[in-house]
Amino acid sequence: xxxxxxxxxLLLFSAVILMVGLLVACGQGNGNNSNELSSxxxxxxxxxxxxxxxxxxxxxxAKDAVKLLNVSYDPTRELYVEFNEAFAKHWKETANxxxxxxxSHGGSGKQGRAVIDGLEADVVTLALGYDIDAIVDAGLIExxxxxxYELNSSPYTSTIVFLxxxxxxxxxxxxxxxxxxxxxxxxxxxxxxxxxxWNYLAAWGYALKQNNxxxxxxxxxxxxxxxxxxxxxxxxxxxxxxxxxxxxxxxLLAWENEAYLSINELGPDKFDIVYPSLSILAEPxxxxxxxxxxKRGTREVAEAYLQFLYTDEGQKIAGKNYYRPTNQAIAEQxxxxxxKLELLQIDEDFGGWKAAQEKHFAEGGLxxxxxxxxx
Amino acid sequence: MxxxxxxxxxxxxxxxxxxxxxxxxxxxxxxxxxxxFITIMIILPLTVVMTEALKKGAxxxxxxxxxxxxxxxxxxxxxxxxxxxPLNTVFGVLVAWAISKFKFRRKQLLLTLIxxxxxxxxxxxxxxxxxxxxxQSYLGPWLSEHDIKIxxxxxxxxxxxxxxxxxxxxxxxxxxxxQQGITEEEAAVSLGAKGFQVFWxxxxxxxxWGLLYGxxxxxxxxxxxxxxxxxxSGHIRGRTNxxxxxxxxxxxxxxxSAAFAIASLLMVLAIITLIVKAIVEWREEVQxxxx
Amino acid sequence: xxxxxxxxxxxxxxxxxxxxLSILVLIPLSIIFIKSFELSLxxxxxxxxxxxxxxxxxxxxxxxxxxxxxxxxxxLIVAWxxxxxxxxxxxxxxxxxxxxxxxxxxxxxxxxxxxxxxxGWIGSLLxxxxxxxxxxPLGIIVALTFIGIPFVVRTVQPVIEDxxxxxxxxxxxxxxxxxxxxxxxxxxxxxxxxLTGFTLAFARGIGEYGSVVFISGNMPLVTEISPLLIxxxxxxxxxxxxxxxxxxxxxxxxxxxxxxxxxxxSMNRRMTANS
Numbered sequence: 001x002x003x004x005x006x007x008x009x010l011l012l013f014s015a016v017i018l019m020v021g022l023l024v025a026c027g028q029g030n031g032n033n034s035n036e037l038s039s040x041x042x043x044x045x046x047x048x049x050x051x052x053x054x055x056x057x058x059x060x061x062a063k064d065a066v067k068l069l070n071v072s073y074d075p076t077r078e079l080y081v082e083f084n085e086a087f088a089k090h091w092k093e094t095a096n097x098x099x100x101x102x103x104s105h106g107g108s109g110k111q112g113r114a115v116i117d118g119l120e121a122d123v124v125t126l127a128l129g130y131d132i133d134a135i136v137d138a139g140l141i142e143x144x145x146x147x148x149y150e151l152n153s154s155p156y157t158s159t160i161v162f163l164x165x166x167x168x169x170x171x172x173x174x175x176x177x178x179x180x181x182x183x184x185x186x187x188x189x190x191x192x193x194x195x196x197x198w199n200y201l202a203a204w205g206y207a208l209k210q211n212n213x214x215x216x217x218x219x220x221x222x223x224x225x226x227x228x229x230x231x232x233x234x235x236x237x238x239x240x241x242x243x244x245x246x247x248x249x250x251x252l253l254a255w256e257n258e259a260y261l262s263i264n265e266l267g268p269d270k271f272d273i274v275y276p277s278l279s280i281l282a283e284p285x286x287x288x289x290x291x292x293x294x295k296r297g298t299r300e301v302a303e304a305y306l307q308f309l310y311t312d313e314g315q316k317i318a319g320k321n322y323y324r325p326t327n328q329a330i331a332e333q334x335x336x337x338x339x340k341l342e343l344l345q346i347d348e349d350f351g352g353w354k355a356a357q358e359k360h361f362a363e364g365g366l367x368x369x370x371x372x373x374x375x
Numbered sequence: 376m377x378x379x380x381x382x383x384x385x386x387x388x389x390x391x392x393x394x395x396x397x398x399x400x401x402x403x404x405x406x407x408x409x410x411x412f413i414t415i416m417i418i419l420p421l422t423v424v425m426t427e428a429l430k431k432g433a434x435x436x437x438x439x440x441x442x443x444x445x446x447x448x449x450x451x452x453x454x455x456x457x458x459x460x461p462l463n464t465v466f467g468v469l470v471a472w473a474i475s476k477f478k479f480r481r482k483q484l485l486l487t488l489i490x491x492x493x494x495x496x497x498x499x500x501x502x503x504x505x506x507x508x509x510x511q512s513y514l515g516p517w518l519s520e521h522d523i524k525i526x527x528x529x530x531x532x533x534x535x536x537x538x539x540x541x542x543x544x545x546x547x548x549x550x551x552x553x554q555q556g557i558t559e560e561e562a563a564v565s566l567g568a569k570g571f572q573v574f575w576x577x578x579x580x581x582x583x584w585g586l587l588y589g590x591x592x593x594x595x596x597x598x599x600x601x602x603x604x605x606x607x608s609g610h611i612r613g614r615t616n617x618x619x620x621x622x623x624x625x626x627x628x629x630x631x632s633a634a635f636a637i638a639s640l641l642m643v644l645a646i647i648t649l650i651v652k653a654i655v656e657w658r659e660e661v662q663x664x665x666x
Numbered sequence: 667x668x669x670x671x672x673x674x675x676x677x678x679x680x681x682x683x684x685x686x687l688s689i690l691v692l693i694p695l696s697i698i699f700i701k702s703f704e705l706s707l708x709x710x711x712x713x714x715x716x717x718x719x720x721x722x723x724x725x726x727x728x729x730x731x732x733x734x735x736x737x738x739x740x741x742l743i744v745a746w747x748x749x750x751x752x753x754x755x756x757x758x759x760x761x762x763x764x765x766x767x768x769x770x771x772x773x774x775x776x777x778x779x780x781x782x783x784x785x786g787w788i789g790s791l792l793x794x795x796x797x798x799x800x801x802x803p804l805g806i807i808v809a810l811t812f813i814g815i816p817f818v819v820r821t822v823q824p825v826i827e828d829x830x831x832x833x834x835x836x837x838x839x840x841x842x843x844x845x846x847x848x849x850x851x852x853x854x855x856x857x858x859x860x861l862t863g864f865t866l867a868f869a870r871g872i873g874e875y876g877s878v879v880f881i882s883g884n885m886p887l888v889t890e891i892s893p894l895l896i897x898x899x900x901x902x903x904x905x906x907x908x909x910x911x912x913x914x915x916x917x918x919x920x921x922x923x924x925x926x927x928x929x930x931x932s933m934n935r936r937m938t939a940n941s
């Protein structure tokens with residue numbers, strides 16, 4: 001009796017294995033399917049056969065539905081959900097084609113790496129030009145990407161602000177206040193977070209200006225600043241959670257759009273935004289991944305997609321999601337939301353991303369020296 | 376052989392003699408320590424997950440679970456586990472058989488190799504497969520020429536999960552099979568049992584608990600794996616997101632309740648464990664009565 | 667290699683096992699070394715003896731070791747209680763043991779941080795006592811303990827389940843006290859399983875990333891773990907540097923695991939020789 005049950009147990013077990021064998025085969029089938037899905041977008045090559053059945057149902061003139069993949073960084077999720085919808089509608093009207101845009105979000109550097117390693121993004125919308133340059137180095141994007149669209153291919157901008165607890169109990173007004181004795185500052189790690197690099201550079205730029213371009217003094221200031229940081233999260237959203245949910249720290253250095261979003265999502269009665277006297281102009285750039293769009297035959301729609309960011313409608317959506325529109329007329333409409341302040345520029349004040357990266361964030365750079373024992 | 380097995384099965388259920396048990400004080404102290412440990416380390420974190428999940432009410436909870444993206448993530452997670460677990464179970468049994476029933480040199484090396492995926496940071500595990508199949512790898516150009524997608528697609532997720540869960544079944548049953556030695560198997564062979572029969576009739580009944588734990592653990596880990604899968608997935612919503620990745624996405628969108636609701640879905644596993652164990656135990660009892 | 671056993675299936679099982687391991691583990695891991703060779707020896711050396719990297723090794727290995735020890739002690743108690751005693755709620759406890767595997771590590775990290783942060787349920791109790799768990803090395807140990815619970819319990823449990831009570835009975839009849847019986851008769855049979863559980867929990871702890879980054883605070887030199895440094899390198903497109911750190915971790919863990927496995931083997935041999 002007993003043995004029979006064991007046998008049944010094994011029988012069941014081998015049945016499962018058999019099923020798995022089948023599933024592996026199916027799994028490969030699935031893999032092929034997804035390949036087919038993506039290759040069906042190649043309208044030129046093999047679109048005809050596959051599309052026949054679909055087409056018969058739809059209008060004769062309608063083109064095949066197309067899919068785009070937008071690989072972006074963390075804080076743009078809400079922006080692109082709304083923007084994608086608007087663009088899909090726009091594309092349907094103007095080009096008579098269904099377009100669905102898939103989104104992928106993560107740390108800017110991580111996303112850049114994924115594209116380099118083969119994530120087939122049609123467009124990238126990242127936090128730093130540096131990350132797009134890395135994709136250029138891998139040969140996927142043409143080196144002149146920054147001139148492909150207006151304003152250095154940055155359709156919207158942002159800046160770094162302070163998020164403080166309601167009523168600003170520690171009276172934090174400017175960068176100097178961050179190194180007051182009892183102030184705890186929350187920022188992610190500049191080594192792992194694109195946003196944190198903007199934080200760091202803004203602080204550095206401020207200190208340089210205060211001390212008549214004395215680099216030693218600036219170094220001391222940022223070193224002191226990071227002594228006031230009790231937790232270094234790996235990403236911007238992690239830091240926000242630490243500040244908001246764990247109630248750690250007195251001030252959060254954040255993207256302007258993130259600061260607004262936290263207030264809206266997590267409690268308007270809990271936080272205030274403080275604009276320092278000087279901050280930095282953050283220009284998150286966009287680019288077409290040339291290799292991918294040419295392979296998939298999606299260049300036309302991808303280009304229209306990015307171009308749409310510059311239209312009045314695209315700019316309004318950016319503004320609504322707390323990104324600063326670059327179109328002056330639209331920006332006027334959001335004047336209340338975005339106070340004017342003095343902004344440093346990465347190209348003019350820091351000699352561009354490559355230089356800034358090497359000086360501050362590379363191995364053994366200024367940021368590493370802050371945490372080198374004995375210094 | 377049947378006799379031997381039956382003997383084991385019946386003795387196990389006998390009530391044990393008084394003098395062999397620990398005193399009541401010792402017994403309850405141990406129980407309290409165990410319960411306290413599990414409470415602090417597991418039940419409390421779970422309570423956090425559940426309270427967060429239900430903070431915004433049951434409707435948010437069920438909406439999050441029924442969401443289309445969550446469903447596709449669930450489907451992908453189940454497919455992955457369905458392939459990874461049986462493959463690693465077969466491997467585990469085979470390698471445990473080789474290690475525990477035979478003598479050969481470099482056995483420790485083999486054992487250590489099996490352990491290695493545990494020690495490899497999940498991040499590295501993912502990275503390794505990116506380095507192997509990614510666009511910049513040696514295989515990359517060939518793969519893209521033939522339009523085969525491994526990384527940032529379902530096959531990559533399955534491979535990474537396979538890697539992470541290699542050791543579970545093997546590691547679970549090796550100590551058990553070692554402890555049991557080879558006398559029973561040898562006896563079976565000398566009585567004329569052949570090949571697979573020996574394993575089927577002699578070894579398996581003795582290791583079934585270990586095997587079951589191994590499979591359960593392997594499955595749990597396959598479904599819950601985050602780090603390695605996160606590196607190879609590409610995070611495309613509705614396409615290459617597993618449940619754990621979906622949790623992360625929701626969390627990063629400040630949808631804390633929804634995120635924890637999805638996480639609580641993975642806790643259902645524990646209940647399944649409970650049911651499986653109960654069924655096996657019950658069947659055994661029924662059979663013992665028939666004897 | 668030694669005398670032929672009469673038990674069948676050696677070639678088949680060892681053949682498939684080695685093949686499977688090679689494809690899935692050996693070849694992929696060798697990529698790490700190949701990639702790290704892109705660095706010159708001097709660069710490699712500089713990367714791995716950077717003070718921050720050294721500190722991270724220490725943090726990773728020490729916290730993983732502490733967590734594994736905690737898990738071994740409590741895991742044994744839990745496994746023993748689950749097998750030997752009857753008490754209300756036993757089945758629930760039994761099922762809960764697997765949770766740390768099923769729960770995505772990131773969720774575990776978030777839940778534990780919520781619990782142990784200064785405004786959390788446990789954190790708010792410990793704060794007045796001056797004990798800081800979240801955002802300190804202690805937090806890493808808590809996270810790694812959580813991650814490793816099932817390892818010890820589930821490896822020891824089947825062995826206890828299978829313990830021959832005759833042996834214990836004989837020992838008691840011969841007049842040994844219960845504690846002595848346990849220490850002299852029961853515990854030695856559990857050593858291999860305990861050691862396995864310890865090894866697995868330890869190994870798992872060294873590499874853990876997902877849960878730790880939430881609770882540790884990631885402060886360089888204090889709570890920055892090696893896997894995080896690897897991530898940091900990757901974010902800056904420094905594959906070679908990342909694989910260099912990974913290679914060192916891999917070698918050290920491999921040697922540690924090998925050592926423990928050898929130890930376990932000799933213990934096992936002594937045991938079977940005695941019986």
